[in-house]
Amino acid sequence: MAQHDRFYIDGAWVAPDEVRLLDVIDPATEEPFTRIALGNARDVDRAVEAARRAFPSYARTTRQERLELLESILAIYRRRSDDIAEAVSREMGAPLTLARSAQAAAGLSHLTRIIKVLKTYEFDEVVEAALVTREPIGVCGLITPWNWPLNQIACKVGPALAAGCTMVLKPSEVSPISALVFAEVMHEAGVPAGVFNLVNGDGPTVGHAIASHPGIDMVSFTGSTRAGIQVAKAAADTVKRVAQELGGKSPFIVLDDGDIEAALSTCTRICFRNSGQSCNAPTRLLVPESMQDKAIDIARRLAESQIVGDPRDEATTMGPVVSEIQFNRIQDLIAKGIAEGARLITGGTGRPTGLNRGYYVRPTVFADVRNDMTIAREEIFGPVISILPYRTEEEAIAIANDTAYGLSSHVVSADVERARRVARQIRAGMVHLNGAAGTNAAPFGGYKQSGNGREWGRYGLEEFLEIKSIFGYSATT
Structure with missing residues (x-):
């Protein structure tokens, strides 16, 4: 049986800190079809360190440089769409027709949208004598679910890149293979080392390490309300921003x-x-x-x-x-x-x-x-x-x-x-x-226990930005 026993950290595929393998089950057959490595807190430490090293230079990139990077990712993602759809169908059971037309296509749509947003988004505005500027929040921990894997990865990674952030992604251990294909897309597109990192693992171990890590400035989580509560509690000690898209009963x-x-x-x-x-x-x-x-x-x-x-x-x-x-x-x-x-x-x-x-x-x-x-x-x-x-x-x-x-x-x-x-x-x-x-030009998100914050389009981009006021910026004396 093939296995995926590497994580993507600092621009390279690296071995985990310790060898712990998990079967990935095909829900149509109830049989394992591959294995992944499960990370631990030390793997998260390595990924966060890489993201923090990469942040100062990536945060200074221009709008045009980020657009060129996102357009390269989009082109390679489009070429790999069938591979992504095959992985999604195998790992979480979506009909292959749906995996192609909706699951893989959703990621493509979010990447296309964030490129359109970035082309015209105003990061700076003058308010009386102050400059109000929007800057990347920093290193982001992205924790994504199994039900729409690429939808949730792309609608977090795309805006984070557009904002100038670096990141550590933990996809669901139930549907991890499509995320590994996505990491291959990022590598081929030339994402600078340390800007995008991926560590596989479960929520109580890798998810908790990301949420509680003092080197992570923001956590964007999609999953159950029960798990979202745990993420928020783990993040509270470091007062990091937590954006959550949780459950529903619509x-x-x-x-x-x-x-x-x-x-x-x-x-x-x-x-x-x-x-x-x-x-x-x-x-x-x-x-x-x-x-x-x-x-x-x-x-x-x-x-x-x-x-x-x-x-x-x-x-x-x-x-x-x-x-x-x-x-x-x-x-x-x-x-x-x-x-x-x-x-x-x-x-x-x-x-x-x-x-x-x-x-x-x-x-x-x-x-x-x-x-x-x-x-x-x-x-x-x-x-x-x-x-x-x-x-x-x-x-x-x-x-x-x-x-x-x-x-x-x-x-x-x-x-x-x-x-x-x-x-x-x-x-x-x-x-x-x-x-x-x-x-996806309009915001996606909910009230009450369905979460906080918004994703998609301009609203998703703004979740990854901090607001700074520079007073006297327009003063004449």
Whole structure:
């Protein structure tokens, strides 16, 4: 079995401080297909030292020099997109069609966007007699998840480079191979030694070492709220900036004048995409009580039309979930939904018919769900939709906001002004009106336990900048 037992530190592939190997599991077969080395705190020390040495010179690079570097990365990433898609599909189970069209493409999109932003971004402004300037924050620790690996790597690395920062990346140990391909892209593009470093490892060891390290000025973390709390606690002693994109339990509100067929099509498509493993998936479907029966019929049909199977099969629309741990958690939550009295419409526990191995989950729909049920409170991170009936618009808004999370949401109405009015009352960082897609020119992030800070575009760049006021800069005497 091939193994990846090197880290990328100071512009070179280097051996770990100690040899500890971890199997990387193909979730479609439940078998290991490669191994990676797991780092420790001393590996993080080496990476941070390299990043700190590289920071002074890289922070002084010009806008044009950073643009040329990012354009080189973009060109090589585009050439390696198929390799990245293959790695993502193998390591986390995304259908190869999705891995190509969305997973690998997301990284490409973020790199393209940050180049566009950097071309015109104003780092300096004069305020009365003061110059307000935005400077790179320093050495950044980037901790990324397994569910959209390249999306999260690119939307952190790109802005950090554009800002003039150096960095240490810890990708998820569950989906590490696509990150190693990304490191190869960075090396080939000529990223200066020490500017970009990668150390594989688990959260309690490498993640904690990054978050608590006195040589790291900022941590950008994407993952579960539980892990985000640990990152924030570890970072607190050094008072470093912590930007977090965490969990979600996003509502999808269909108002009584909304197109229920179109709404259900959008909701199920987004929820079942990537096997439900998206933090912004709309898993709570709120429909008027009088429309629940129609919503049930449509949701059942759309869920049962999913083709669950081998990620390498072009016909597959939904692959396995990422791991045995994730599979078991989803099974437990589906069982809890049944036990707590939700009405199972389709799906349920166990694998889909005909699939005897692999972490495959049945696309599942519940109805008559109350917002105090576990399946309406906890982030399932699987292909499970809960239909919650409501009586009035005010009740729908109250249910939507009755959650610890606040990442994304949807509102559907034939009256766009009504949809806008409801959107302004939703306590979430993002609201999609009538199925509108997002754009990475706008900020991505949430309220409450969905995190703090924003990613994507100009807003993502500004997370990696410090603001300095130079008084008297424009004085005439």
